[in-house]
Every structure is written in C-alpha cells, then in structure tokens.
Amino acid sequence: AQSVAQPEDQVNVAEGNPLTVKCTYSVSGNPYLFWYVQYPNRGLQFLLKYITGDNLVKGSYGFEAEFNKSQTSFHLKKPSALVSDSALYFCAVRDMETSYDKVIFGPGTSLSVIP
Amino acid sequence: AAGVIQSPRHLIKEKRETATLKCYPIPRHDTVYWYQQGPGQDPQFLISFYEKMQSDKGSIPDRFSAQQFSDYHSELNMSSLELGDSALYFCASSPRGGAYEQYFGPGTRLTVT
Numbered sequence: 001a002q003s004v005a006q007p008e009d010q011v012n013v014a015e016g017n018p019l020t021v022k023c024t025y026s027v028s029g030n031p032y033l034f035w036y037v038q039y040p041n042r043g044l045q046f047l048l049k050y051i052t053g054d055n056l057v058k059g060s061y062g063f064e065a066e067f068n069k070s071q072t073s074f075h076l077k078k079p080s081a082l083v084s085d086s087a088l089y090f091c092a093v094r095d096m097e098t099s100y101d102k103v104i105f106g107p108g109t110s111l112s113v114i115p
Numbered sequence: 116a117a118g119v120i121q122s123p124r125h126l127i128k129e130k131r132e133t134a135t136l137k138c139y140p141i142p143r144h145d146t147v148y149w150y151q152q153g154p155g156q157d158p159q160f161l162i163s164f165y166e167k168m169q170s171d172k173g174s175i176p177d178r179f180s181a182q183q184f185s186d187y188h189s190e191l192n193m194s195s196l197e198l199g200d201s202a203l204y205f206c207a208s209s210p211r212g213g214a215y216e217q218y219f220g221p222g223t224r225l226t227v228t
Contacts, residue, residue: 032214041224042221043207043220043221044158046216049214101170101171102173103217107157108156
C-alpha cells in the first residue's frame with residue numbers, strides 16, 4: 001500500500017541555519033513526489049515536485065529537495081532558514097500505477113524557526 | 116492570478132443537519148479534488164472529478180456526495196452530519212495529469228454542534 005512517512009512531528013532550527021524536513025515513501029510504481037506548506041488557517045501551497053530527471057529539485061522560497069530512490073526518500077532542505085518559514089510542511093506522493101488522482105499526504109512536520 | 120475559491124469559509128451546523136460546500140476551480144483546470152483535514156491531521160482524499168465525471172474515490176462516507184457541474188464548479192453535499200465531521204474541507208484543482216501539482220483553496224471550516 002502507498003504511504004508517506006515524516007518521522008519528525010516537530011523541527012526546530014535557528015534562523016540562518018540550514019533546515020531539513022524528512023520524508024520517506026512507499027509506492028508500488030514510480031512515484032511523483034510533492035512538498036506543500038500550510039500556514040495557520042490557510043490552504044496548502046505547492047513548494048516543489050519531483051517527477052523525473054535530476055534528483056535535486058528546486059522550488060519556491062529557496063527550498064529544494066533531493067530524491068533518493070534507493071532510500072525512498074525525498075527530504076526538503078533550505079540552506080538558510082527564515083522566521084517566516086515557520087509553518088506545517090506536508091510531503092505527498094502520487095502512485096500513478098494504482099490511482100490517477102489520489103494523492104497520499106504524510107502526517108506533516110511543524111517547522112519552527114527561532115529568531 | 117486566479118485561485119481556487121471555496122464557499123462558505125465557515126459553516127456551523129447541528130447534528131443530523133445537511134451542509135453543502137462549493138468549490139470554483141482555477142480556470143482551465145479540468146480536475147477537482149476534495150479533501151478533509153481534521154485538527155492536527157494531514158489532508159485525507161475524499162473524491163475527485165475530471166470533466167464532470169467522478170474519477171477517483173477515497174475515504175468519503177456514504178453520507179457524503181459530490182458532483183461537478185458544466186461550469187466545472189463542484190459541490191460537496193454532506194447529510195446526517197455527525198460531530199466527527201467537524202473539520203477543514205479543502206478543494207483543489209489542477210490540469211489533468213499526475214505530474215501536475217494541485218492548487219488548494221482556502222478551505223471551509225465546518226463545525227458540527
């Protein structure tokens with residue numbers, strides 16, 4: 001069965017330091033992977049995606065993520081965190097072999113950037 | 116740029132009542148998705164529509180139904196509401212195709228008392 005894991009409920013990082021939000025996935029076919037961010041009482045906003053090609057993908061607001069097929073991971077990274085990055089981050093996967101539309105979201109990781 | 120519009124933004128209903136949530140996708144997006152997000156939880160896929168036909172179904176209760184209309188807007192109808200239905204309901208839209216990201220609306224917060 002398809003699943004997404006985000007092993008950390010909460011990540012705290014000092015402003016200016018690099019940040020990593022971890023994500024691992026399990027699908028039966030080739031995954032389409034996404035990262036979304038959610039601010040309080042707001043809808044999810046798309047950050048970046050991996051479909052095919054270069055394993056390192058760059059997205060909005062200086063975020064990037066690295067696809068690692070052998071480790072089935074898609075960790076979100078940013079070289080220098082901002083206080084405004086504090087939000088809830090969701091990793092998501094689409095398994096095109098089992099469902100054309102269904103997107104499986106991870107449980108979310110709350111990121112706090114400390115001034 | 117146009118975004119996904121959802122109405123109402125907030126809705127308070129009593130148990131056993133009925134609620135209707137509306138979603139207006141981004142123009143030229145032909146696929147609409149509905150999600151339910153409970154407090155502190157990840158969004159759970161309910162149902163999706165492509166070109167006005169149901170295209171996939173997730174964990175949507177039998178008490179809920181949805182449809183997409185000729186103008187591509189979608190409505191989620193919820194009957195016999197239960198306390199556990201209190202949640203944020205998101206609509207998202209995208210062009211057809213798994214490689215496309217979804218664009219989410221601001222959500223409707225449903226409170227069942």
